[in-house]
Amino acid sequence: MIVYKINQFINMKFCFLLLLISHTSFMLTGQSIDSAEYSMNFLIKDVKVFTNNQLIANQDVLVKEGSIVEIRKGIEDNIPRINGTGKTLIPGLTNAHVHAWIPYHLVNALQFGVYTLIDLHSLNEISNQLKALNLKDGYANLYAAGYAATVSGGHGTQFGFQVPVIGKGNNCYQFIDQQVAAGLDHIKIIYEPARATLQLTQIDSLIQRAHHYKKKVIVHISNAKEALDVARLGADGLAHIWRDRPMTTAERIEFSELETFVIPTLTVLEKGLAYKKEKKMANKGMRMAEILEEVKLLHDLGVTLLAGTDPPNFELDYGRSLHRELALLKAAGLSTVEVLRTTTSNIEKALNYHSFSIEKGAKANFILLQGDIEKDVSISKLIASKWVEGTVMNNPE
Numbered sequence: 001m002i003v004y005k006i007n008q009f010i011n012m013k014f015c016f017l018l019l020l021i022s023h024t025s026f027m028l029t030g031q032s033i034d035s036a037e038y039s040m041n042f043l044i045k046d047v048k049v050f051t052n053n054q055l056i057a058n059q060d061v062l063v064k065e066g067s068i069v070e071i072r073k074g075i076e077d078n079i080p081r082i083n084g085t086g087k088t089l090i091p092g093l094t095n096a097h098v099h100a101w102i103p104y105h106l107v108n109a110l111q112f113g114v115y116t117l118i119d120l121h122s123l124n125e126i127s128n129q130l131k132a133l134n135l136k137d138g139y140a141n142l143y144a145a146g147y148a149a150t151v152s153g154g155h156g157t158q159f160g161f162q163v164p165v166i167g168k169g170n171n172c173y174q175f176i177d178q179q180v181a182a183g184l185d186h187i188k189i190i191y192e193p194a195r196a197t198l199q200l201t202q203i204d205s206l207i208q209r210a211h212h213y214k215k216k217v218i219v220h221i222s223n224a225k226e227a228l229d230v231a232r233l234g235a236d237g238l239a240h241i242w243r244d245r246p247m248t249t250a251e252r253i254e255f256s257e258l259e260t261f262v263i264p265t266l267t268v269l270e271k272g273l274a275y276k277k278e279k280k281m282a283n284k285g286m287r288m289a290e291i292l293e294e295v296k297l298l299h300d301l302g303v304t305l306l307a308g309t310d311p312p313n314f315e316l317d318y319g320r321s322l323h324r325e326l327a328l329l330k331a332a333g334l335s336t337v338e339v340l341r342t343t344t345s346n347i348e349k350a351l352n353y354h355s356f357s358i359e360k361g362a363k364a365n366f367i368l369l370q371g372d373i374e375k376d377v378s379i380s381k382l383i384a385s386k387w388v389e390g391t392v393m394n395n396p397e
């Protein structure tokens with residue numbers, strides 16, 4: 001969003017292979033070796049489980065050959081069992097707004113139960129290299145935009161790497177064609193009038209062309225008016241919630257009817273506000289409490305919300321920060337189940353990307369939490385064990 005710690009970009013391409021090798025070996029040694037009881041066949045007894053988009057207490061989850069074969073109360077099977085009493089089983093999570101450019105970012109995510117990352121502006125080549133890494137080797141899955149669409153001197157050009165820019169002539173179609181040809185998953189557009197920025201007519205062309213290829217479009221905005229403007233043009237999602245002012249009731253209703261999803265990125269906004277306070281800078285926009293209230297009003301109008309945190313801005317990480325986002329969404333007034341949806345099933349609903357779920361027939365890609373998430377959502381970061389396709393992976397720390 002604002003300030004990248006971009007030193008990591010220096011010699012990034014050179015570093016890529018080195019990091020790939022070092023982190024692969026790190027993850028191999030990080031896997032449990034005394035996990036006989038946690039084989040590909042196991043039974044988790046008496047656990048609260050997030051399944052079918054609901055939290056259901058006192059369930060048994062039977063896994064065979066790495067896949068979930070049954071979820072119900074009272075399963076008996078003569079295989080290793082794990083006591084789930086007082087614990088919660090949730091699927092691998094998704095962080096829907098990141099900027100990833102080294103393999104470690106994907107490792108860092110998975111360490112904290114984030115199995116999928118959605119990148120919203122990086123380099124095409126780097127994104128494609130990262131997308132080739134595997135969950136089973138300890139790397140989170142990645143869906144990526146590659147380069148965001150911006151203009152010369154616009155937001156997105158200040159981070160120390162060359163990005164293609166949209167000129168005054170209409171090369172919008174050409175930009176989209178290039179991103180699609182490069183194999184990227186979705187399109188990111190930057191609309192940020194605090195700097196030089198795209199015209200709405202250009203954003204219109206970009207969205208139309210992306211939709212011609214059936215690619216989803218996520219637009220960076222900062223202000224309420226711009227949010228509504230791009231929603232009217234058919235933007236599929238917003239990369240932040242607006243923070244200048246609350247929408248009027250009429251604006252908010254219109255926005256909700258346009259069915260544009262929102263990735264509020266409360267964690268990075270919270271950091272931004274703390275930074276301003278520390279530097280004694282005036283906050284001309286909404287206070288945190290007002291931002292949370294706006295999120296709740298959108299939610300009540302049926303706007304789909306996705307959990308994302310926007311690392312590495314303000315030195316946020318790719319995994320742990322997501323748990324702060326979930327806590328903030330809860331603080332905004334969402335129920336625990338609704339919070340869990342923002343990082344699981346809403347991803348699929350909004351973007352048609354695979355999101356992990358705990359259901360019969362699915363691979364065991366899930367996390368056992370130390371505690372009852374309905375009592376305290378912040379226990380989402382207390383990971384007792386996690387599994388990738390039925391294989392247990394050790395906890396961080």
Ligand SMILES: [Zn+2]
Nearest residue numbers: 001097120310
């Ligand atoms: Zn961002």
